[in-house]
Amino acid sequence: MRNGTIAATVVLLLAGSLLMLIQWIDIRREVTADAEAQARVVASGSAAAVMFRDAAGARETLAPLVSVPAVRQADIVSADGEVIARYPEAAEPVAPACGYDCARVSAPVLFRDQPVGTVRLQISMQRAHARLGSLAIAFCIASAAAYALTLPLMRRMRARVRSAEAQLHYLAHNDPVTGLLNRNAFNAHLEHVRARGGPLALIQLDLDRFKEVNDKLGHHGGDELLRQVGRRIAEALPGDTGLFRLGGDEFAILLAGDHAAARVEGVASAVLDQFAAAFVLDGLSPRITASAGISLWPDDATRLEELAANADIAMYCAKREGRNRAVRFEPRLREAQLARIGVREALGQAVAAQQLALHYQPQVCTQTGRLLGAEALLRWTHPTLGMVPPSTFIPIAEEGPLILELGRWVISEACRQIAAWHAEGRGHVRVAVNLSVRQTRDDALPGYIDDVLRHTGVPAHCLELEVTESVLMDDADVAVGQLARLRARGMHLAIDDFGTGYSSMAYLKRLPIDTLKIDMAFTQAVPGDGEAIATAIVAMAHTLGLRVVAEGVETQEQHAFFRDAGCEQMQGYLIGRAAPADAFAAQWLASPGVLSSSQAATG
Secondary structure, eight states, X not given: OHHHHHHXXXXXXXXXXXHHHHHHHHHHHHHHHHHHHHHHHHHHTOHHHHHTTOHHHHHHHHGGGGGOTTEEEEEEEETTSOEEEEESTTSOOOOSSOOTTEEEEEEEEEETTEEEEEEEEEEEOHHHHHHHHHHHHHHHHHHHHHHHHHHHHHHHHHHHXXXXXXXXXXXXXXXXXXXXXXXXXXXHHHHHHHHHTOOEEEEEEEETTHHHHHHHHHHHHHHHHHHHHHHHHHHHSOTTOEEEEEETTEEEEEEESTTHHHHHHHHHHHHHHTTSSOOOBTTBOOOOOEEEEEEEETTSOSSHHHHHHHHHHHHHHHHHTTSSSEEEOOHHHHHHHHHHHHHHHHHHTTTTTTOEEEEXXXXXXXXXXXXXXEEEEEEEEETTTEXXXXXXXXXXXXXXXXXXXXXXXXXXXHHHHHHHHHHTTSOOOOEEEEOOHHHHTOTTHHXXXXXXXXXXXXXXXXXXXXXXXXXXXXXXHHHHHHHHHHHTTTOEEEXXXXXXXXXXXXXXXXXXXXXXEEOHHHHTTTTTTHHHHHHHHHHHHHHTTOEEEEOOOOSHHHHHHHHHHTOOEEOSTTTOOOEEHHHHHHHHSSSTTSOOHHHHHTO
16 A cells, blocks of 8 residues: 555656646746747837937837836847947846846847847846746645545555455465365475375265266255365364365365375375264255375375375275275275276177177066066177176176266166067067166156157067166165156066165055066075075065065075075076076077976976
């Protein structure tokens, strides 16, 4: 503020000085012009006096100058320089030059248009100086008044500029939603640590299923959740720890110092513990978890960008391993990430390259061994990678929208195969396909299935859709609505891998499903500890009017147990492995309605 005031004063003085100079030039020109006019008047009446060297007559022409206060001295001289008369009479001859306080003017004395002498006047500039002084005083008064009026305005403007600068600085380094430091501050802090040369531990933390909160409560609810998360994380951190929001639902925690590596896992655990209690959002109490990745400097990285990338890799590994945990970066994780990227890129071309196929595993009646349907299982044969296990590429596809394309291809191909078998006279075979999490959120899925069924001519009851119990638990309301729309079209619905989630009888009553499929983990525990759980699942399902399918039946003892327990259907290696469509048809559909030897063996 002080520097600005000084600069404004200097500018004002320079402008005032320039203005005074211009005014002085104008005033001097005006006074000189008046004096020159007076000199011409005197010269016009002095021709005779000059011609005849009449001093008395010359003095008479100078006499009126007494009434002109500005004239100090005057004289009339002949052409040869002789002074004929002076005013005042006792004055010295008019000097050829004049100082700052006076001006010298002259006019020729003419006779018949020929110069015969000269009238010279020396005039005082005091009145001009007085006018200039008055103007200077007026300028100073006006400047002071203007300064007095503008000073408060300048102060307000300066205050607003400072406020705007502070706001811009805040927004450049702080997150507007949570008030935490943002990515710019995070990057600056990393550079500072590198310049200082000390070790550093980085925790990158991402909320699990944050998008579902935004979808349910809107962005206002999502922002409130982020604020609460920021406060909880801050409460768990030591005082020398930096907390940043990098964007979206991603946070970063920086620990610096010699003991950062030893402390980081304890800090990460304390932060994750903060998510144990439910949050409070608009009267709801959602339980949110988080996944964290840990990376160390300089142990895990030689560049700061690599440090953040490694923490990101570890964080996504934590999500794949079940969420709600922290994973420390290891070089093998980067190698696995690169492999996953390669698989994802190749999988994106698999449909167009016709590298995908469906294999079919039979589902039979537990009592008779008669074929009741088949489960379609996706297989991928890559020209260089060979047979890629579903356990490898399905989780990768589920990380993005690629799973929607694969899921639609599976539905379309299964219906095409059902139609092909029917055209061959093998009847309509019921085929079950699995729906992913994203498909259960895809509002366009029912319409797509309608188009496929209409195009292939397959009855809706021949298509069974399977969803995992965990998928339903992620967002029950959305899942129930989607399943209800699909079941209303006549399709059968089943819960796959039942028993591994958290379903209760009250919850199952809400679901528009037809079948429960007992997870093979319980099947393989028969005989043994799995018997009690399997018996309870069968009893609960029958109470709700649901059919039960036992997955993973591999022994005669397991077959006998589920038959006696009242389980209606089973599938597994004892019944038959998944096979390509032609092989499946040759074994199970060769004689429609007649049991093959392999079927009879299980009866």
